[in-house]
Each structure stands twice: as structure tokens, then as C-alpha cells.
Amino acid sequence: MNAHDSHSPADSNTGPEPFVGQSVRRTEDLRLLTGQGMFTDDAVVVDPVYCAILRSPHAHARIVSVDTSRAQAMPEVVLAISGAEAAEHWTQIPAGMDLMDMKLPKVYAIATDKVHYEGEPVAAVVAETRYAAEDALAAIDVEYEPLPAVASVEDALGVHPFDAPDGPWSPKAVLYEEWGHNIQCDWAFEIGDPDAVFASAPHVVSCRPAAHRYSGVPMETRAVVAEYDAGRETLKMRVSTQLPHQSRTLIAQILGLSEPNVQVLADDVGGGFGNKTQVDAEVIPALMAKLSGRAVKWFEPRGDWLSSGPASRDYAHHVEGAFDNDGTLLAIREHLVGDEGCDGATRSAGLGALLVGGTYSAGPYHVRSYKARVQAVVTNKAPYGAYRGYGKETANLAIERLMDTAAAKLGIDPVAIRQHNLVREFPYEMAAGPIIESGSFSQLLDMVTEAMDLPALRLRQEQARAEGRHVGIGVISFLEPSAGSIPMSVFNGYETASVRIMPDGKAMVLSGLQGIGQGVETSLAQITADRLGLHPGDVRIVYGDTKAVPYGLGAYASRGATYGMSAVYEAAGEVRRKLLKAAAGMLEVDPEDLELGRGEVWVAGVPTTRLSVQEVARAVYLSPGPYATLPGEESPTLEANHVWTNPNVSWVPDEHGRVRLYPTHGSGAQGVVVEVDVETGEIQIEKMWIAHDCGKVVNPAIVHGQIIGSTVQGLGGTMFEQLSYDDQGKLLTKTLNDYQLPNIMSVPPIEVLHMETPSPITPLGTKGVGEGGCIGTPAVLLSAVEDALREFGVTVERTPLDPMRVRALVRNAPQTAPVAG
Amino acid sequence: MRTTSFDYTRATSIDEALGALASGAQVLAGGQSLLQSMKLRQASPQHLVDINELDELRAVDLEDGGLRLGALTRIAELCVIAEVAAMFPSLQQAAKLTADVQVRNRATIGGNLCFANPRSNMASTLISLRAEVTVRSDGGSRRLAVEELFSGYLQTVLSSGDLLTDVHLPDPGRDARGAYREISRQPNGVPVVNVAVAVAEGRVTGIGVGGLGVRPLRARLVEEALTHVDVNDPRAVDEAAALLAGDLASTEPLSDMHGSAEYRLEAAVVLLRRLVLATTNERG
């Protein structure tokens, strides 16, 4: 299946040249590239003060006292406040999600009695300059009583759950006394009698993939500009967030304000990646604005982002696969243990990633028996948040490592064993619950291996090996569930759109989505333009203003192409109907006889009998007006609202305990060639290939950018980036010198191949896009490095793949191969 | 983050700079390390003396068959100066692998040395080239070998009134070669370990190693051993390179998340062996 024979209702509705499917140049780029973006700190406010946050130097400590008086006495300081003082003015942070019996810490945005990680806020100041605010932090006296730091899962439980899944636990210390232990969530389900299948299976293979802690590093860290109007009791906040509407809900609740009195604005957001999906420190400057009566600016220093920002990955996974002699996957058993840091549900939303990891470990492969156990453990490290991939990369690494392990054990070609097990018929209900609505998994894998010219590569690999060089080839498949919809959380499953044609014939779309660099201003305009017969340049997309836009859910979980686009499509469809109805009346024909395009509506076959959209719009709104142009219409203007939901989400657990949180499923396949220097452990990545299918592609250039971007983030995380802590819970990577983001020279050539298998559940056939490269890249790199080191007989299942660790694999290898000089 | 407040003097002569230094000021050169630590509030100098206007510190002069480089020579300039390319190719290689282009445009050779990062590209390379530095203060001027400049992690033997003014690269000798290699997490990242080797007439004349100890090292034991062995024999070179462990004994080993002490030594020995074999055996 490809773009041309895919059905797409838009195609038939928009005349000869639909904008959907074209690489329309991004509307937002001109302003962003010419320095005219409006990021949070760009806001100009009257007479601002600057907020700085004092953060705990201890991973775990009781706060004995906080004395802000010396800071308060400094000449430029407007206000200095401790956690205990702040607690008189706000509530604890409400949980962003509350389901599956998860434990929720009761904490304030500024700690009151105890700190749970190095970097937790303990006091805040506002002062006339940023310099003065930071100077004042040094004048706040905090007395701590250090507690034993829980720096690992072993510290948290006394034993690793792989060795004793149900304890007994003997924690080094308990983070939240009221829990009595350090497990935030323990979730299990099984289906298809997996233990019996394992007992009788001809082959059982297992592996223990594990990933270190890393996360997104957006160019714009967290930032807030807050203005409180005491007379009106209104709060206006610019926030660098992916969730303006939920931010407003949570901030209003925390500060005890009426929600309609709070406005959250998010114009240009300098990077989201899932990282900006919580309200935590953001509420501090808001409180400071309310208490000081001054406009407050807060811009998080990079080091604070690294020490307190939402972190990700940091898990150990034990996966077993039961296989038949011919390589058929019969059953999966998995046990996923996540080191969440201090919290994955209240301060930020990472816990769900572990549940996703435990749900999707069959990946794009067919299996009927499945058993999962997920344990989310808290430790004294920064909170666990959402980050591009959100557990799908965990699932992918598990199944792909399992496939490679099985292929080696059964003596089957690694590509062949994958082809043998890939799902081929759709819709497909996974054993774990989700419904994969459509896909072309097998073709994607073929596309990648053909583009790579795998036989030629294998030959080259052998030649290199004869010269003592270690070239490795990795090939994997991946599933990219999108549009995550978590019940009982701020990450729910709907999106709103309000579409209107204005009297001048141009369109305005209010979308509940949020722009975070993913190009929604352009892609939503393309869709609207096709529906309304306009040019995308005549469509204004508005988001990120809770005063203007109906309640919507923002940008997370690659949901835009599923929820956001569908809502706009449907709302615009209703406006289209009314537009054609009005025009038909004016031209005295039937609406079915009309065609619409390029800003005009005309009678099919009689192009001279035409009206401009502007003429129709003017007629509807003003002269003569709706009585004449849309008689009998319930809502007789060119405006419509739509809230889009869909049937493939089910959040009531079934009898097996399963839920369906992702309605659409993109997919892909990836390949890579690496060369490993076995003496130094250095890895040279020669080239990557990625074949990708996100259903109907609205804007190929944007999709291409998303795939490259996510692949580079996946590569950075696997190879370079690391939030590293010592055994006292102290962060070792406080600057970007140590937290190594991938640079342009570290990125190999990446060849992207596209395939379009429309989703039957969205009106345009779209599926989410944006996370694929993050999902598949860790697995394909580990696979290739293992392949390069095949003669050493090592298993490569842990990240990061830095020279020291790769060298250690070789040094400690069961077999030693001859090394050339 | 923002710095604490400080006084700022833009020196218009070396004497003015030395005067300010004598009264407790700290040198600001390219600012690529100093401003970072000030913004992180790891350093809070009360007074900075900016030396960027001092043209005397920009000299690039031939000197006794070698080269004199002013302390303000930018790393970016080392990448393009013809004399450096012709006489000291290893220095050019090391410069090209230092940081990114924005940092190289500001970073100076003097600042790089005085920051005393044990993983510095410049330090190990200059050590291999037997380079010396001139240090001036109110009280006069002295010269010392680059390898003697470093006293510990991010520490030099300089005292607060000292200004490093020149780097002297001696005559590289006949049929001179040299090479620099590093292992870094990424191209242009600060290296985990690096090694520079200088060769004249087929014999190794100097070896500098960075990232192994808390200060950059000269590998004297290896240099000495290599004078006795056939540099075309990989096993003999390997054995000599392994003496690096002995050279490291003169200082404390470096160990961090990017490389354990064990890994650093192992990798440095590999780099060293490869460099010696490559530089002594190349002909051209």
C-alpha cells in the first residue's frame, strides 16, 4: 500500500490539488529563524522581578530549619520564602495521574519537612535582578539532618526484585513514611496461560536489557512569567509547557484561584519532548507574583534542569521468550523494574512509561500468551517524567534483544525470525490488549534490508573481519503506538477544535493542541485549507491561550495527528457543509453541485458561475446575514466546534486487567552499520536506515524532520547522554560538558524511507509520528554492536554504549578473539 | 545562572595587567572556562583583568628554529597558521579536535594551559613537543617546561600575580613528525584520554598524555624505553607503552563517569602504541 492508492476523504473533497500530502513550508519557521519567536522569557512585562529557587544539596534529608531573614534583608530582595511559609498559601501538588492503585506522594512545590532528591526546592526569592536573586540564595540558611540516601533499586528494596519479586524488602530508608516501602506501583497481568506454554516450549531464551537514566534537554528550560492582578484576582502566566489547559487547572487548584481567573499562555515553546507535561516548580513564580504584587520572571538555569527536571529510562528488564523449533514466538514473560527517582506520578508523569513498557513488549510480533509484572520503585533522585519514547523504547529493546537472542540460539537468520513472527493481519488485538488497527510491518522490514543491501553488507563484514576489524550490522522492527490516552489523568483521550471562517473569507482554527516545534501551525492549516477550499496561508491556527481556545489537552504522546488533526478535520467539515449550503442558496443550485477550491466555490462544470469564499462569508455574517443565507440552521454562522474521541481506547480493565491506552499504531524498521574498535571500545556509526509508516502523511517534510530528530535523540541517549549519580544520590552530570548531547559530527547519515498505511480509525488515515527514532534506535544500536562483537560471545544489553563500557564487554568476554595491531 | 559581581579592568599594557594581577585580579582571556565557572558560581573572583587588547600576546614568531606563540593565540588560529601546520602538525590536529568552532574562536592557548584541565588537548601535545612557557609577574620573568606547569587537578604552579605570556615550541628536529589522538565521547568533546607523540629522524622525542592522571603527563619512562627498542616491532613498542603505568605513578590517577582509571590507562596504552607505530614508520 502506498500514498496513491490509500483512501483519503480529503482527496475527494478538495478539488484538484490537496495541500494534505505536500511539504508545505512551515509557517512558523520565518519567525523562529529570524529571532521573532515569542518564548516565555521574551515576554515584556512592566517592572518585573526575578525568581530564583534554592535547591537541596542533599539527596535525602530532613529540613530542620530554613531562615530567610538574611536574604530578606538584602537591598534588592523583594521577597524570600521558605517551604513552610509557602505552605500557608497553597496546596500540595495534585497528582497528574491516579490509577492502578499507585501511591501518590503528598508534597509541596517547595519542600516543607523533608527533601527527596538533590535539587528539590527548599526556598525561593524574588529580587530586582537575576544577579541579586541568585546572590540572595547564598544568604538563606537551611539546616538539614541528612538521611541515608536511597540511590538505587537495591538501596530502595534491600534486594533486587529479579531475585525476590515479592520481597521481603529491607529498604535503606523509606522516602515516604506513610507508604511503609518504596514501591509506587506494582502492576501485573497475564493472559493465555504463559507458564504452561513456557513449560512445554522447545526453546526458552531470556535477556536482561537495561537502560541508564537520561532525558530530553530542551533548549528552553522551564520558564514562567507570572502577573497577578489583586483587584480582579486574576493570574496571567506565560509557561513553557506542553499542556496549557491542564496547567491552568492544576495551578488554579494549587493557588486556590478560580479557574476562569487564570490564563495560561504558551506561544513558542522551545522544546517539549514530553518533558513539559507537569506542574511542579512552575507554580513557585506564580505564588511569588501573587505574594509580591509584582510581575515575576523565572527562567530555570540549565544545571537546575539537569538536577531537577523530569528524567527518564533508568530501568532493568528481565524478558523471557518461549519459541518453537521453527522460530515461532509462543509466549513472553517479562518483569520490568523502573528506578523512578523520587516520584513518577505527582511531580511528573513518568510512571506511565513503565506501564507502557510492560504492555507493548510483544512489539509488532504475534504472540498469544503474555505475562507482565511492572514495579515502579522510588529512590532519592530527580522525578521520573515523560520523554519521547515513553516506554515504547523499553518494550522495543526487550523484544528486539529477545529476537536476536532467539535467532542466535536457534540458528535462524535474525531478519528471517522477525519476518516469521511479524503481525500480518489487521486489525490485530495484541495479547496485552491494544488493537493495532493497521500496518505493513513485513514490507517495512523488506524496505530497510533492501535499502541497506544486506547481502553486500554481510560480505563486507566478513572481509573486514578477515582484516581483524569488527563491523556489526543491526536490523530491527518497531511499533510506534501513538496518541496515548491515560484515564484518571491529565493525559486523557480527546481533543477539541473550533473552526471558523471570518467575514473576510479567511479561516481561524482554535486547537487544544500545543505547538512545541512539531509544526502544527502548518499541518493543521493544510487540513483546514483542503476542507474549506482555502490556501494554508489564509488559515490562522491559534493554540496555547486558555482564554481563547476551548479546553483541550495539548501536545504529548504523539497525539496531534490522531486527535488534533481529526478534531480540526471534523470541525472544518461542518463549516464546509454550512459554507456550501450558503453558497448553494446564493447561486440557486444544490450544494452537491458545487465545487470548492482556491478560495472559490463554483458550479461543477460551469466555472463561471462562482463566488469567492469571502463573498459567501460576508453574506453569511453581515449582508444580508444568516437569516437569508443559512435559514433553518441551528448554528447559522461559519463556525463549528468538535471534540474528537475514538473507540479504540478502553480504560476499564478487562477480566485480565488489560487496558487500551493507544488507539493508533505507527511502525517502522531500522538498520545500522557500526564498527567497533575492540581495543578502545570506540564505536563508529557508519550509516542508519529507517523505514517509517505513520499512516497518511500530511506534510512529508515535517514527518521527515520528526523521524530524524527522534533518531538523533535515540542515538544520543544510547551513546552519550547520561544523568549519572553517585552512591549518595549526588548528581555527577550538572553541566552539558558532562551530560553529552549528540553533536552534528556524531550523527551518521540517516536514510529515511516512507510507507503509508492509513489508519482506519482517523478520518484522514493519520497516525502519530515523532517518537519512532527514539523507540527503535537503542535496539538497533545494541543489536549491531553485539553483531560486531559476535566472535567474543558477548551479550550487549545495557546502555550507555560508551567506550569504557564497550571495552569492558570485550575485556570480560567469555571468548577472546585475536586482535590486530 | 549569573555571576557574582566583580570589578573589571581592560588592560592596555602588559605592565597594567601585571599591576592589576599583583593586587589580586584574575586574568580573563577567552573566557571559555573562566566564565563558565563564574556563572556556575564555582569561582567568584572579585576583580578580572581582561588581556584581550594586548597585542604583544598575539605574536606568532619564528624563534631558534622553532616557534613562539603569544598566550592569546586562539585555538582557531592554531588550526590555520601555516607554520604550525608545517612544523607542528600534531598541534594542529589537537587544535582541530578542541571543542567546537565557536569555542575555538575565543579560547586561547594560554587560557587552555592555565585552566589546567588534565584532559586538555593542548597540554599533552605541547608536552610532547617539549614546549616551554614564559611567565611574567611584577617581579620579573621566568621560563618553565609545560609539563612543570601543572600541580594538580585544575591547578598550576602559577601564583596569583603571574601572567603567562608566551609558549615556545623548540626546533622539532630533522624529519620531524608528530601526531595527536584522543578518545572522546564525541568528536569535539573534551577527551577521555589523549596522547601526543613527537618524532624526529624516526626516533620518539616526546610523549604527552592527557586524561590519565589528575594533571597532564610526560611519559618519560616510555620515552626512555623507546630509545632502546626497535620502533618497527609492535610487541616491543607495546611493552614500552605499557610503562605508562609507571609514569602515572608520579601523580594521582583520574577516574570519573567517562572513564575509570583502569580504562584510561588501558586506552592510553593502545593509543600510544598505535601512534608510535604510525609516526615512526611513516615515510614522506
Ligand SMILES: Cc1cc2nc3c(=O)[nH]c(=O)nc-3n(C[C@H](O)[C@H](O)[C@H](O)COP(=O)(O)OP(=O)(O)OC[C@H]3O[C@@H](n4cnc5c(N)ncnc54)[C@H](O)[C@@H]3O)c2cc1C
Ligand atoms: C563546549 C566546550 C568544549 C571544550 N572542549 C575542549 C576540548 O575538546 N579540548 C580541550 O582541550 N579543551 C576544551 N574546552 C576547554 C577550552 O579549550 C578552554 O575553555 C579554553 O581553551 C580556555 O581558554 P580561554 O582563553 O577561554 O581561558 P579563560 O577561560 O579566559 O581562562 C581560563 C583560566 O586560565 C587563566 N588564564 C587565562 N589566560 C591566562 C594567562 N595568559 N596567564 C595566566 N592565567 C591565564 C584564567 O584566569 C582562568 O583561570 C572546551 C570548552 C568548552 C566551553
